[in-house]
Amino acid sequence: MIRNPVLPGFNPDPSFCRVGEDYYIATSTFEWYPGVQIHHSRDLVNWTLVSRPLNRPDLLDMRGNPDSCGIWAPCLSHDGDRFWLVYTDVKRLDGNFKDAPNYITSCKTIDGEWSERHYVNSSGFDPSLFHDDDGRKWFVNMRWNHRKKGMNPTHPAFDGILLQEWSEADGLIGDVVQIYPGTERGLTEAPHLFKRDGWYYLTTAEGGTGYEHAVTMARSRDIAGPYETHPALHVISTKGSDGPIQRTGHGQYVETHWGAFYHSFLMGRPIPGPDGKGQFCPLGRETGLEEVVWRDGWLWLADGGMCPRVDVPSPVDVRPEPPAPVRRKFGGSLPPEFQWLRTPEPDRIFRTDPDCLALIGRESIGSWFEQSLVARRQEHFVYTVETDVDFAPTTYQQAAGLTTYYNRHKFHAALVSHEPGIGRCLVVMSCPGDWPAGRLTWPCDPVPLPDGQVELRVTVDHASQQFWWRQGGDWRPLGPSLDASVISDEGGQGEHASFTGAFVGMVAFDLTGQGLEARFGHFDYVPD
Structure with missing residues (x-):
């Protein structure tokens, strides 16, 4: 077939x-x-x-x-x-x-x-x-x-x-x-x-x-x-x-x-x-x-x-390949399923080191010009993605982590950032639809985060998604369950205003102009 x-x-x-x-x-x-x-x-x-x-x-x-x-x-x-x-x-x-x-x-x-x-x-x-x-x-x-x-x-x-x-x-x-x-x-x-x-x-x-x-x-x-x-x-x-x-x-x-x-x-x-x-x-x-x-x-x-x-029906006696996990340990070159946004100068926004993918913080996740976001397509209604990030921000203008992304008006992101009075922390940042004017929401309070590498996970099940995190030990939920239908053609203004599809990937931005790097070691996409 x-x-x-x-x-x-x-x-x-x-x-x-x-x-x-x-x-x-x-x-x-x-x-x-x-x-x-x-x-x-x-x-x-x-x-x-x-x-x-x-x-x-x-x-x-x-x-x-x-x-x-x-x-x-x-x-x-x-x-x-x-x-x-x-x-x-x-x-x-x-x-x-x-x-x-x-x-x-x-x-x-x-x-x-x-x-x-x-x-x-x-x-x-x-x-x-x-x-x-x-x-x-x-x-x-x-x-x-x-x-x-x-x-x-x-x-x-x-x-x-x-x-x-x-x-x-x-x-x-x-x-x-x-x-x-x-x-x-x-x-x-x-x-x-x-x-x-x-x-x-x-x-x-x-x-x-x-x-x-x-x-x-x-x-x-x-x-x-x-x-x-x-x-x-x-x-x-x-x-x-x-x-x-x-x-x-x-x-x-x-x-x-x-x-x-x-x-x-x-x-x-x-x-x-x-x-x-x-x-x-x-x-x-x-x-x-x-x-x-x-x-x-x-x-x-x-x-x-x-x-x-x-x-x-097909006269060729071949079966469709079943869905399978895609587990990537970064190093050498960018895996073929990944893309980035707009720029023909990828060396400005990321590089592939022998042991990681390093994203170089540039403009915001809402930029149309130079955005450090490397992602792959969502291909299944139910899936899990896991990655790890090493990032040391010193201000809330620096952030890096995992995102489910459609466009600059429609995304959810679990980010390592920095908040006054808290220090290094995890935040969830969302833009739930095209209106009003692409404004951001923060679905939960910042979670204090010790120094060092942190693992991030997102689980998507049809119309809902959940972020998770851990630094050793068990996975812990990060924020509430979120509306996954935002990440779709119909989210916001509807199917005649949005023509692409849902992505899941890694993002970093640094609005201080310092180009702070976030290092990602692996990226596992596991369909259910």
């Missing part, structure tokens, strides 16, 4: 690509560095992270990018010679403008040194690159209308899908053609082109990335259109359903080397909120796969309807 999600935790906007018998999925990383995650599989069942290509300043610098900006919806393709990656670095989220420069880079190998980026345009986001049979390359993207007077009557800011020829030597060439306005579902974005049996097929995402999301399909005999829409409008959509998979849309089609057909899709798995009220997706937007079939020149889900399945 292919078990959905195939990429659990924050892995949205999956671009799906086959090269021979190798399969790749590239997903959005937003403000997390390095940019773009690329996973590899040979069976569509088990996937391995093999590359984060946007890993140097001339490819990506997101210092100052707001939360949920940065890398939106990459497109990974192969033209028979090289891999090509198209990506957007969104610089603004609120207001009428998006400020979304689009770039293209390429590489002979998926994990090699990617080329210097080519700037393409800033007319919209979610671009893709289509390689036609005659060798010509076509750039496709949605157009953003800051006047909000566009061609789609439902959401006029989403001003249809544009097509223009592109070459590596000359950039965009020829006329810009508006090839598709979208359906009444609106919010038409994420265009991908492919060709089959003389037809050009266009798939888009519609309905926004919440519970009305969908994959829409259209086709034309001419790449420039006109395009007719699928007789059912959408190929994938869970709108109005009550299954465990929700928020489905934004994916790409692939023909396998064994003759079957699959489509990737973005998805969410909502669970009940605190006290069973409401619902939230703590794992953010994840990646799923569903088998599709051709009928009368159109794609349809193999099992019928529009709702993808949790378990999808």
Whole structure:
């Protein structure tokens, strides 16, 4: 079986690509560095992270990018010679403008040194690159209308899908053609082109990335259109359903080397909120796969309807790998599952010593510029993380410890700090939602802490979490049980204002400018 999600935790906007018998999925990383995650599989069942290509300043610098900006919806393709990656670095989220420069880079190998980026345009986001049979390359993207007077009557800011020829030597060439306005579902974005049996097929995402999301399909005999829409409008959509998979849309089609057909899709798995009220997706937007079939020149889900399945039959006799603890003792290099925020200069915020990960205290946990926070994705509804920290603060402006983190407005943190009249102590600091104005709360009084290394733990169980600590002896709770639903897309302003996912990791800040270091020896992530 292919078990959905195939990429659990924050892995949205999956671009799906086959090269021979190798399969790749590239997903959005937003403000997390390095940019773009690329996973590899040979069976569509088990996937391995093999590359984060946007890993140097001339490819990506997101210092100052707001939360949920940065890398939106990459497109990974192969033209028979090289891999090509198209990506957007969104610089603004609120207001009428998006400020979304689009770039293209390429590489002979998926994990090699990617080329210097080519700037393409800033007319919209979610671009893709289509390689036609005659060798010509076509750039496709949605157009953003800051006047909000566009061609789609439902959401006029989403001003249809544009097509223009592109070459590596000359950039965009020829006329810009508006090839598709979208359906009444609106919010038409994420265009991908492919060709089959003389037809050009266009798939888009519609309905926004919440519970009305969908994959829409259209086709034309001419790449420039006109395009007719699928007789059912959408190929994938869970709108109005009550299954465990929700928020489905934004994916790409692939023909396998064994003759079957699959489509990737973005998805969410909502669970009940605190006290069973409401619902939230703590794992953010994840990646799923569903088998599709051709009928009368159109794609349809193999099992019928529009709702993808949790378990999808696969002709490959491989079982999904069961969840397993990931125990890391730091030393040498940063483990592959970890990322940091925004900056292309990681040596300013951390280093990997032979026996530890040293975080260098910089700006606050709420900074958009230089923040010492190294974390990994939450991939399970129930998990435990343990770490240890050696840190000697002399003021409350210095702190380091363990955090569950979504963005600067949504986090909980158990920190070693210093309070007047107390000295070195443990504090719990929370920012429970986007409003009011990202204000902090302190759920418990400071706990005096003797000198030396301290172990920290967090246990997360669906909608609740608990911090713990010890210095030898048994684990002791630190503060009360906290609301884990804060650390989700739906926390605060809701799923259309937050596009990433829950992380758990290590953080340090030093507002005195001294760069006080916090040394972490290990990090264990244990799913239940």
